[in-house]
Amino acid sequence: MQDFHFTRPDDLAAAGQAHQASDDGAYMAGGQTLIPVLKQGLAMPEDVIDLNGIADLSGIEADGHGITIGATTRHASVAASEAVCQAIPALADLAGRIGDPQVRNRGTIGGSLANNDPSADYPAAVLALNATVVTDRREIAAEAFFDGLFTTNLNEGEIITRVRFAAPDRAAYEKFPNPASRYALVGVFVAQTADGVRVAVTGAGQDGVFRAAEMETALADSFSAGALDGIAVPADDLMTDMHAAADYRAHLITVMAKRAVARAAATA
Amino acid sequence: MPDITLNVNRQAVSKTVEGRTLLVEFIRETLGLTGTHMGCDTSQCGACVVHLDGKPVKSCTVLAAQADGAEVKTIESLAPEGEMNPMQRAFHEHHGLQCGFCTPGMVMTAMALVAENPDPTEAQVRHGLEGNICRCTGYQNIVAAVLDGAKAMRG
CATH class of the missing domain: 3.30.465.10 (Uridine Diphospho-n-acetylenolpyruvylglucosamine Reductase; domain 3)
Structure with a gap:
């Protein structure tokens, strides 16, 4: 799997900003599809933005x-x-x-x-x-x-x-x-x-x-x-x-x- | 690279990992806890099942960075070195394994299943084991072991 920069923002605005700031950002929720996709190299994002830190x-x-x-x-x-x-x-x-x-x-x-x-x-x-x-x-x-x-x-x-x-x-x-x-x-x-x-x-x-x-x-x-x-x-x-x-x-x-x-x- | 702090088998651990580091890689390679097995690496087989905040997950499909702040339990947590807990003993007594590769995941899934449902039916055990694949046994003895292990754990 190609490495990426991982972030876990704690609110929606920060998540949106992280996505906008990235040339190629991917949101991750449960990861049950995205992680297999990353392993296969079908997606190679620069940034993975984990949404699980957003409590609401x-x-x-x-x-x-x-x-x-x-x-x-x-x-x-x-x-x-x-x-x-x-x-x-x-x-x-x-x-x-x-x-x-x-x-x-x-x-x-x-x-x-x-x-x-x-x-x-x-x-x-x-x-x-x-x-x-x-x-x-x-x-x-x-x-x-x-x-x-x-x-x-x-x-x-x-x-x-x-x-x-x-x-x-x-x-x-x-x-x-x-x-x-x-x-x-x-x-x-x-x-x-x-x-x-x-x-x-x-x-x-x-x-x-x-x-x-x-x-x-x-x-x-x-x-x-x-x-x-x-x-x-x-x-x-x-x-x-x-x-x-x-x-x-x-x-x-x-x-x-x-x-x-x-x-x-x-x-x- | 993310710095993570988590609790593994009741011990606090702080490490720096790569974004792409899988939880199973972290457990096996960084912590040296090799009881958790990497089988298919495609979320199918369940050999890598650990408990993440009390719930069974496939550690090949969770990033180590996602476990920051979490509590992780692996097969090593079930009994002191050289001993077996009642579920492990039931697998031993019922010959619920042949090659043994899938067994850590089977046992961790079984432990979560009986924690949620202490007196499961055979059908509930089979439904609960759908995420764990064994290519040796045909499952009969595994199901018998989980039912008996559940009984032993009810006391």
């Missing part, structure tokens, strides 16, 4: 409408949070199945979203729950946040500070994990609210997380696994890689969506 970036708050999760909150904290389990149990369940226990003790929601790995779990929840990504500069609606593989709407130097989720009436996440990495080969998050049903798919799309519109329409009509009979996302825009072909992923999307709907229907 971590923590979970509940209000009458939902949950707000600080950007450097670990997956394990979200999974174990009573507030999250009560307001959005599907979100706690998702967090508790990311990676493995050690990854969940380091990885963060802000890091996962900023990285926007096409096989990460959190993007499915953020898109299906229509969450708001709050940064040090503005608020970004989930729909506008994700912008293709490993790409987001974040500007240079912009830092995610927290993510705001409204509680749905019912929701569930089901994934078919890659047995080695535990990344989602396909993951489907289904959420029903007063405004309708949203179905977000991760692990499968060539451009990352996406919504399955035809499934949403069918489920708005009848929120049951049977409503998805005969509905499949076309394989054309799905990924083919060493783990699975596009048509297999297309098949898995319907299977995972049905399981998620059945589970959400059973919990309400």
Whole structure:
């Protein structure tokens, strides 16, 4: 790994300044993706700016409408949070199945979203729950946040500070994990609210997380696994890689969506 | 280069490290605590698991500089030299290892698991060990060891 200058600022302004002062600065949250990337030489920043020294970036708050999760909150904290389990149990369940226990003790929601790995779990929840990504500069609606593989709407130097989720009436996440990495080969998050049903798919799309519109329409009509009979996302825009072909992923999307709907229907 | 001060196995340590120094490198090479193993170096295998502020982490995927101010516990902290704690004894009694390379990480993960859940089910043990890979045993004896070690630690 190429060496870099390491800093751990204790507030957002100092972090932003450190980034601006660097020719090539990288923020680090949990480091569970960035450290492997640095080892492989896929990124060789001059400065690594650790965000874990900024106290207000971590923590979970509940209000009458939902949950707000600080950007450097670990997956394990979200999974174990009573507030999250009560307001959005599907979100706690998702967090508790990311990676493995050690990854969940380091990885963060802000890091996962900023990285926007096409096989990460959190993007499915953020898109299906229509969450708001709050940064040090503005608020970004989930729909506008994700912008293709490993790409987001974040500007240079912009830092995610927290993510705001409204509680749905019912929701569930089901994934078919890659047995080695535990990344989602396909993951489907289904959420029903007063405004309708949203179905977000991760692990499968060539451009990352996406919504399955035809499934949403069918489920708005009848929120049951049977409503998805005969509905499949076309394989054309799905990924083919060493783990699975596009048509297999297309098949898995319907299977995972049905399981998620059945589970959400059973919990309400 | 960052100066770091941390507590390792109940002893204060102050050193200067490179930004890129991994926690596992710091533990093994700077401190000479070679019970923590570096297996895959890609966050998969879990041979390098240590406790960072009480939580199990893969020390190949944490920078030493990030552990500044933290409390680190390695496999060496579990029992005095030449002795075994109940979890280590359970691994020994159940033959929960063959080559032994993964064992320090397995034991440290198991210790964290029972600290959080003193009476785990077999399914909970298997879920808890998902981040630790053993290429010898097929896991049966490891799972039996963790269940029995948990029982012994409950007393």
